[in-house]
Amino acid sequence: MREREDEWTGLMRAALMGDDAAYQRLLRGIAPVVRALARRGLARAGQAVDQAEDIVQEILLAVHLKRHTWDANAPFAPWLFAIARNKLIDALRRRGRRVFVNIDDFAETLAEEPAAETPSTREVATQLAQLPARQRDVLQSIAVDSTSIKDTAQKLAMSEGAVRVALHRGLASLTARLREK
Amino acid sequence: MDTDQLIRTLAADNAHQARPVGVVLALSLLSAAPVSVVLFLTILGVRPDVMTAMHNPFFDLKFVVTLALALSALTVSLHLARPEAGPRGWIWLLLIPLGVLAAGIGSEMMLPQRLPMMTRLVGHNSRVCLSAIPLISLPLLVAALIGLRHGAPTRPALTGAIAGFLSAGLAATLYAAHCTDDSPLFVATWYTLAALAVAAVGALAGSRMLRF
Numbered sequence: 001m002r003e004r005e006d007e008w009t010g011l012m013r014a015a016l017m018g019d020d021a022a023y024q025r026l027l028r029g030i031a032p033v034v035r036a037l038a039r040r041g042l043a044r045a046g047q048a049v050d051q052a053e054d055i056v057q058e059i060l061l062a063v064h065l066k067r068h069t070w071d072a073n074a075p076f077a078p079w080l081f082a083i084a085r086n087k088l089i090d091a092l093r094r095r096g097r098r099v100f101v102n103i104d105d106f107a108e109t110l111a112e113e114p115a116a117e118t119p120s121t122r123e124v125a126t127q128l129a130q131l132p133a134r135q136r137d138v139l140q141s142i143a144v145d146s147t148s149i150k151d152t153a154q155k156l157a158m159s160e161g162a163v164r165v166a167l168h169r170g171l172a173s174l175t176a177r178l179r180e181k
Numbered sequence: 182m183d184t185d186q187l188i189r190t191l192a193a194d195n196a197h198q199a200r201p202v203g204v205v206l207a208l209s210l211l212s213a214a215p216v217s218v219v220l221f222l223t224i225l226g227v228r229p230d231v232m233t234a235m236h237n238p239f240f241d242l243k244f245v246v247t248l249a250l251a252l253s254a255l256t257v258s259l260h261l262a263r264p265e266a267g268p269r270g271w272i273w274l275l276l277i278p279l280g281v282l283a284a285g286i287g288s289e290m291m292l293p294q295r296l297p298m299m300t301r302l303v304g305h306n307s308r309v310c311l312s313a314i315p316l317i318s319l320p321l322l323v324a325a326l327i328g329l330r331h332g333a334p335t336r337p338a339l340t341g342a343i344a345g346f347l348s349a350g351l352a353a354t355l356y357a358a359h360c361t362d363d364s365p366l367f368v369a370t371w372y373t374l375a376a377l378a379v380a381a382v383g384a385l386a387g388s389r390m391l392r393f
Binding site for chain 2: 015016018020021023024027028031053056057060061062064065066067068069070071074078079081082083085086090121124125128139142143144146148149164167168171179
């Protein structure tokens with residue numbers, strides 16, 4: 001557990017230095033842990049655990065958009081759990097229950113086996129469809145069709161810089177829409 | 182979109198690195214400052230006897246108090262912009278301006294005074310003080326909230342209240358140059374009430390604006 005947290009910290013440091021592969025490995029590493037938290041939170045609130053993946057995606061988006069608030073000299077796990085807890089409480093509240101999430105749950109969950117992936121995700125896809133056309137096309141191309149930034153630029157007759165801007169804005173407005181829905 | 186696709190997309194956006202919250206907050210406050218200064222100069226202006234007032238240590242003390250409030254609130258708000266941060270240990274920084282104020286009241290008590298205590302406390306400008314500080318602080322409060330939105334505060338109302346103290350401290354620094362009531366008793370009463378009002382507005386706005 002300790003080892004894994006140190007690994008996360010190292011990966012995030014590398015990611016912030018521009019190592020995209022390390023960043024992807026980090027996100028893949030934290031996803032199952034975050035998923036277990038979301039399932040537990042839903043179960044405690046008496047909600048169907050098959051909505052967990054929507055919450056996982058919201059947490060990953062928040063991790064991505066707020067990673068500049070992580071202090072690279074501090075361990076990564078407490079920061080991650082603060083973000084995850086905040087998003088989980090928000091998501092459960094939106095689903096109509098007042099909930100209390102104990103921070104100790106996070107430590108417990110870490111020691112457990114990661115939960116298997118649940119494929120059902122509706123919310124991100126729904127909000128994606130409602131984004132401004134350019135952001136939607138870029139996200140659709142990169143996320144769903146797995147096209148590279150370079151090929152997306154060619155396909156949509158945009159510069160690579162413009163694709164990058166649309167990609168980032170798309171992720172930011174996706175997050176805002178998920179929060180306000 | 183499944184989670185694996187999302188992860189690949191986020192990794193593709195890794196090149197986008199945001200600026201630190203402190204930088205964004207500073208830029209935001211700097212762009213709002215001229216608005217507040219112009220507001221101050223149009224509706225109030227610096228008091229005419231400012232050159233002689235500067236020799237009065239109690240006039241100068243007002244700026245120490247208001248700047249101490251602004252700086253301690255700035256420090257606390259930047260701390261709270263980190264998601265894992267709690268108010269514990271940091272919130273006490275806000276006692277620094279109160280400590281300075283208490284020391285000022287103490288030393289004024291030891292000096293012979295022409296006016297009785299209540300007269301000094303009530304002063305001449307209490308109503309102007311109560312309306313001017315919140316008014317001048319509004320542009321700064323909006324700027325502070327916009328800057329802190331860039332962070333990830335998990336206590337949005339509290340962070341908003343601290344943003345209120347930050348903007349009230351800056352606004353009071355301007356206002357202090359206008360006000361002819363220099364007694365620390367006046368400052369402790371009316372400046373504090375004005376700052377609390379701005380903090381309440383900040384808490385309310387923060388609980389909506391600062392969620393992420």
